Amino acid sequence: MNDGYNVIGKSVGRIDGKVKVTGQAKYTGDLRFPGMLVGKILTSPYAHARILSIDTSEAEKLPGVKAVITHKDVPSLKYGISPARWDENIFCIEKVLFVGDKIAAVAAVDEETVYKALKLIKVEYEVLPAVLDPLKAMDEDTPWLHAEYPHNINTEIHQDFGNVEKAFAESFHVRTDRFVGQRAYQSPIEPHSAISMWDGDKLTVYSSTQSPHYFQYYIARQFGLPMGNVRVLKTYIGGGFGGKLEPTGLEFAGAALAKITGRPVRMFYDRHEMFAHNRGRHRQYMELKTGVDKDGKILGVYANFLMDGGAYTSLGVASAYYAGALLTIPYDFANYRFDMYRVYTNLPACGAQRGHGHPQPRFAFESHMDNIAHDLRLDPIELRLRNARKPGTITPNEFKVNSCALEAAVEKARAISNWDEKRNNLPKGRGIGIGLGAFVSGAGYPIYRTNLPHAAAIIKVNEDGSSATLYTGAVDIGQGSDTVLCQMAAEAMGYTFEKMTIVSADTEAAPHDFGAYASRQTLMSGAAVKQAGEDVKKQLLELAAPSLGINVAELDCRDEVIYVKKSPEQQRTFAEVAREFFVKKGPLVGKGSYTPPKLGGKFKGAAVGTSPAYSFAAQVTEVAVDPETGEVNVLEAWDVHDCGKVINPALLHAQVHGAFFMGMGESVWEEVLFDENGKILNANLSDYRVPTALDMPQFHSELVDSYEPNAPWGVKEVGEGATTPTMGSIANAIYHASGVRIKSLPISPEKIWRALKEQREE
């Protein structure tokens, strides 16, 4: 009982560890149901084309094919994940808008038949000029993808806080830099899949989803069903990283095929189709202008951005707002202006990827900060410390930051990386760089407007008290929420982790929760779980108090023992009291729910970026750059995090490892490429280069003390925030090593090689 906690704060093994190491864990694609068919979607080979005709007759004749459907067979209601811009149909009706847009679907007895049937569907197209360059999307003579969105403007943001022009006028130094962030893709190793089946007018969908709730909501809406008639449940999920947050054609087409055939239908994307479906990181053009005083204190920032949204909205409205909103978090400045256009192009739609909209602007800003430090002849860490946010402050865009140990994190990163020594003494070709980051611990508002609580939880104690089950809508996509939430439940109940079981992310069996996105579950789902656990404990103590002849306030429960606080030898076991409870009062059930406090300002878009709490991070990276070939070797990296109270240190550090890894991939290796017709050139894991074990450096993850008053036990997020500093940290290390500043991601060897060559030729 070192810190007064019995269960939280400990690196218990994952609750799903055993099933995952033995291969018993069933992912959606592993499930088998009697009579189950296999379904696939036919997609467009053109980036922009009018559909003249679709002939499915040959496909229907193929033995083993059970159904072929097009837009005529499904509701024509538009959907999307952002209610402000519903712009997708289950299948295209008049036009296809990108290579990969959905046209028809087939259900057949096996995979081979389905693939063969897709080839037999004949579609006649009239190919239209495609908009592939986001910088030209708004031009006068550029065709519009959607008639409802003139000049291909999907989202337009103009926010102005304080007086930026005045700040620039008063600045000692004003600098402008332009950066580009590339299209990246989440690339979870498990491809998307969904199994749909009907029982009368009740639909059940097993899906590899990050949010059963949003799927349930949108599937019900699309098919005109009460939400209670749609059950969405997730199995084990092979990673999401934002790419599995919104319903895909798999759920809608699968539901339609299952209805027609009367059989369960398993739909899936293969790797190529995942890239085509996309919803990954946007390509962003980012111009930053910053004014500082002579000490380097930031007086004002102007962020002027444009992002390539692809053909549909996806989560892009939020991505666009996040891009600018979170720039105000790590550094404290008063004057801020943010302009953004998110434009439509005839490319796959972009959405939310780990760090939602923010990692690239963070890369831009961290690179920009290093340039300013260079201009002022200041150590990059010194400049950051002079501007680092402090606890209990409010950003210009009205985000309230409670806990913040950013300065301590920077100082610790400086110490453990041996920054001061290395910064001045590394040999030629080696460099060290820093980047800071921050992120929301859950979004202050849900994706569609609703007054539902953000999270809810139920705990049911087994009749004899020998186990307890947590029911939660929270979604474990690999990050470990099932484990962490069970730890929290056990702590709050005064129980033990080992006796917890969990039923999560099943819209029928578990209560509502918005799901795994915006790094929200430890804080928000955790708050609901804590309340449910305390509810169980309260009921037990109330029952036990008379039997111990004492007032309930004098009792507590820990580690399965109910005891009198002042004389702990007076006790009863949890199990014994729980059993008595069931006998006398019926099921012992605890309930909890969580709604965040009202957050943020009143301006347009004020909701995006609000959060009960913000995490902070400092990352230092050391690299070697081959001065001839431009090859980058990431040698070692250090992350120091302020993420509040930690529930499970081992899982937390593992999140940091993975977050850095993803940011590292995007820094040097990863980019989705297209040809001049909008076809993806590298829709595979060979040329979309997710780093391998040989590319990952020695990595150190450390913490600074922090407690968040707005959160259960003082917790904050880690999973997404840890990706935000990485690209800047690596970019700055590469600059330090090579002397060239690459302003577009990924910082590939060829870009470094070219810049070095140009530098030599100058």
Add this chain to the structure above:
Amino acid sequence: MPEVLRDSQGSKHYLINLNVNGDTYTLAVKGNALLVNVLRDWLDFTGTKKGCELGDCGSCTVLIDGKPVNSCMVLAVEAEGHEITTIEGVSPSDKLDRLQESFIANAAIQCGYCTPGMILAGKALLTHNPHPTEMEVREAISGNLCRCTGYVNIVKAILAVADENPPEGGESA
């Protein structure tokens, strides 16, 4: 050459005996049947995952005669006559193999989708090289992509088992 059977449409099927995890299964497969699909769809060894179907990600790794290979790049007919080990065969009982335990103890699992392939690649390494260096561990799993862990704890988990192994010429000799 396996015996050839013909279906009603005249397609050829080949009668093969597949040895998976020590058991023999007699199956009639088409020539184009991939080992990964036969393992998953016919024999329900769904611990063998499909991630890329092109030999890039390693999630379909199985051991063939002790060597890690991508089962998406092997024809089922070609696997006859070899010993195939899937993740379900790593531990013969409810007791976990030491490497499986080490993955749990070292928080080397997140989503778990790459885990079976990682464990099999790690097993193959430790079998022929009980005391690998960190670089050898990284090389052994370099054909297994993981999107969650940055490999940090996976490398640690494999090395932890290597450290437990009795040194050469030690007690096992």
Add this chain to the structure above:
Amino acid sequence: MYLPDFDYYAPPDLVEACQLVREFGNSAKILAGGTDLLHKMKHTELAPEAVISLKKLSELKGIRYLPGQGVIIGALTTQNELADSPLLHRKYRSVCEAAHNMANNQIRHIGTVGGNIVNAVPSADLPPILMVLGAKVKLVNIDGERTVPLDEFFLGVHQTIRRDDEILTEIEIPDQKTTGSTSIRFGLRKSGALAVAGAAVAVEMDGETCRSARIVLAAAAPVPMRARAAERLITGQQITPDLLEQAGAAAARESNPRDSIRGSAEYRRDLIRILTRRALHKAITEGHV
């Protein structure tokens, strides 16, 4: 993804295999490891009527040394068997290294040396190092066999002098006077990435003087390409750092790389300069590495 339908044959011996490939001609594909063949079939670049597997031909496996002749490598030897061969480690570690650095571990356990050669792609890892070591390949058909220098084997991308009825059975690295050899590849990731450019060299040194040199470039032309101008530049010469730089520059000039998603022609050409110089330096100073 799925494979198109085909009839499968696994002949028990080379004679029967030769009969089958003669019978099917170009409507069949020969299956060795399958890592390239299945890849292409999954992308429906190939849909052969028949696939003829060599898996039963044990005479095509293994690595041995024939005194007075050279090292004989069976075409079905996997890339990892090549990488781990004690015999090759002693004689030409450079071949082991080239095999070890290609593809990824799982693929190297399936992919064969014969397949890597016959597939004939410009970025292939094994042909350059084998070519600089003067390797020859044996092609067998039902009528007989012929042995051809690997140097003369490649005609273009996916094109070789192998006739449809021939099976590549073995590779011979003849005994030789070379004192050093190596190959360096440049990939965009440390595993599982095709070479953007590569250079293999073998040299015969006599003190500071280079008696002979062979340089073969990868991903520099439609076929693995001899950099003859660079070879001429150093043959018979006293080796200096400046000369090696010139040889690199010469190799870059005579190379003919193309633009691709992995690198521009301009970048690749400069990589060839750098890699050629580095490979020469390594082979000259470190032996067969």
